[in-house]
Amino acid sequence: MAVNQGDRVVLRTEKISSDGSCIARTSEGLVVFVPGALPGEEIRVRIVRKKREYAIAEPEEILLAHSGRSLPFCPLYERCGGCQLQHAEYTLQCRLKRDIVRDAFERIYRAPFPDIVSCGPSPRDRNYRNKGSLPIGNAGGRTQAGYYARRSHDIVPVVSCPVLAKEICDVPGTVSDILSSLGFPSYDEKTGKGLFRHLILRCGSSTGNVLLSLVAARRLSKAEKERAEHRLVPLLRSHCPNLRTVTLNYNFSGNNVIVGEKTEPLFGDGLIEEELPPFRFRFDSTAFFQVNSEQAVRLYEAASRMAWAGGTEKVLELYSGIGTLTCFLAEGASSVTAVEEWMPSVERMKSNVEANGLSGKIKIIAGPVEENIRSLKGDFDTVVVDPPRTGCSREAIRSILTIAPRNIVYISCNPATLARDGALLLEGGYFPREIKCFDMFPHTVHVETVVRFTLGE
Structure with missing residues (x-):
């Protein structure tokens, strides 16, 4: 008997999916996604959405x-969409993430690949x-x-976030109180009215530096700007x-992109510093920088070793950001050519390369x-x-x-697009020789992967 929306059924879960749900199947073979489940569990569920090819329970x-x-350690876990795997012990999370990468290669790459x-x-x-x-x-x-709450754009207010670094974990609640007390209106994405649409917090885990950026949907009035400078900042x-x-930061678009192209400081120079030993980097609120500094060092060291395999002399690096991986690559290469599109990051990369004494190699x-x-x-x-x-175009x-x-050497935070592009490289004669994945984002479903492809079998 086919299940319908609203039905209650008992299901046995199978593997984890890329969004953190577990996949189960009804007796008729309908795929059901069950959030909050783990593989191999028997669960009574209610079908909350029914489509032709799948259902959500x-x-x-x-x-x-x-x-x-x-047991999840965050009191907001059932409501907040920030984490997806707090209901799994951490060692299990790492096994599940390895399985997500394997599954992507089995489904999308669909050719032999090295064991992960x-x-x-x-x-x-x-x-x-x-x-x-x-x-x-x-x-x-x-x-x-x-x-955002799971599968919606409803705001779940956060006073403190236990996965944020200690320097910034309590700042969201503080900012909410201050903005409310000063009468700054929030942005309404449905009407397009209001002022502040995002809060961006960044910190240097090794330096203790904290950067706070407010993304505005419009220019501040003269009175709002004075209030921001003389009351908000203090x-x-x-x-x-x-x-x-x-x-x-000013983002006047009506889409879901978080930041706009123009940023101006209210206090300080708009930059913070972070160390990824042996290097030190400066960057702004809009730049890409791995969210887990300690794990980023391990990832970059592994990627660099792969890049140097076979006596590499000249390296071309694409999507270089502010030059973090670039500097690691330059340690063992005779030269690195780095390509980056986002101009604020290009400027930061230039200064970071110079500050780390690598201008002659990059x-x-x-x-x-x-x-x-081309x-x-x-x-x-x-x-x-x-x-x-x-992924790559x-x-x-x-x-x-x-x-x-x-x-x-291909680094990716999305196993599906990595496997897709890997299949294209295979058509061009490149075979995967080594696959390593790193948990850059504990308690979320996301995983960082690096693969070394070589020309010819």
Whole structure:
């Protein structure tokens, strides 16, 4: 008998899916996604959404629990969409993330690939995040910073977040109180009215520096700007002693992109510093920087070793950001050519490369990867890519294949697009030799993976 929306059924869960739900199947074979479940559990659920090819269920009672099930440590876990795996013990989380990478290669890459032995655990699984991006909205009649509830854009107000670094974990509640007390209106994405739409917090885990940025949906009036400079900033500084800088970012778009192109400081120079030993970096609120500094060092060391395999001399790095991985690559290469599109990051990369004494080994090219890679001259032993979650464009893949390096090192936070692009590289004659994954984001479903491809079998 087919299940319908609202029905209650008992299901046995199978593997975990890429969104953190577990997959189960009804007796008729309908795929059901069950959030909050773990593989191999027997659960009574209620079907809350029914589609032709799948359904989404809400767990009501766990009849047979996984031995690795644990109690979430955050009181907001059932409501907040920030974490997806707090109900699993941390060692189990790492096994599940390895399984997610394996599953992506089995489903999408669909060719033999090296065994993925384990997912490297994070040195810390709490207070590890050096960055928080919290939407600002109206909740309970007040301007509140929080996270979106699961599968919605309803704000779950956050007073303190236990996965944020200690320097910034209590700042969301403080900012909400200050914004409300000063009468700053939150942005309403439905009407397009209001002022502040996001709170961005960043900190240097090794330096203690804290950056706070408010993303505004419009220009501040003269009175609002004066209130921000003379009342907001002093209150923030009094509550956050490590605060190095406060900025305003302007995002006038009506879409879900968090930051806009223009940023201006309200206090300080708009930058913070962080150490990824042996290097030190400065960056702003809009730059990409791995959210887990200690784990980032392990990832970059592994990626660099892969890039140097076979006696690499010349490296081409695409999507270079502010130059973090670039500096690690330069340690063992004769030269690195780094390509980055986001101009604020290009400027930061230039200063970071110089500050770390690597200007003689690194050439920086500003502009989109697709436009610049076609015009690059010279032979490269290795191409390293660390693209956004959407992966590389087909044009970028084609251009890399035209360069025909000995090695391609691909870093990804999205196993699905990694496996998709890996299949394209396979068509071009490149085979995966080594796959390593790292838990950069404990208690979430996200996983960072690095793969070394080589030309020819």
